[in-house]
Amino acid sequence: MTAAMDGEAVLQVELGGADPLAAAAVFHQHHLPRAVELLGRGCRSIVLQFEYAPEKPHRWRKEAVAALARAAIPARVNGVAPASATPDDDAIASTIAFLHANEGVTGQLLLAGTGDPL
Numbered sequence: 535m536t537a538a539m540d541g542e543a544v545l546q547v548e549l550g551g552a553d554p555l556a557a558a559a560v561f562h563q564h565h566l567p568r569a570v571e572l573l574g575r576g577c578r579s580i581v582l583q584f585e586y587a588p589e590k591p592h593r594w595r596k597e598a599v600a601a602l603a604r605a606a607i608p609a610r611v612n613g614v615a616p617a618s619a620t621p622d623d624d625a626i627a628s629t630i631a632f633l634h635a636n637e638g639v640t641g642q643l644l645l646a647g648t649g650d651p652l
Contacts, residue, residue, distance in 0.1 A: 541578035603641030610640035622647030
């Protein structure tokens, strides 16, 4: 986890390439409590940084980010994942900066870089 200044944080979500059901279990057991803890400490914007995954795993990720964002109001929770198996670090960093800077955006999972659209 990398926490930034001004109540912003980036939470690295490493799922180890698990299949979607196992990955969701790892997320809910290990990463969700960390996000809730950050929110409890007054964090106003969290970006969950996921690893690359093909299309289908993004479905549960989108729902998890949206549900956490609804529960976190007025704080904001969003997610970012690489658009391809070869992450574009600049695109990811730019997307994270965009999500932290835009107070009207919450509950979204954005793909950063170039790759196949969802």
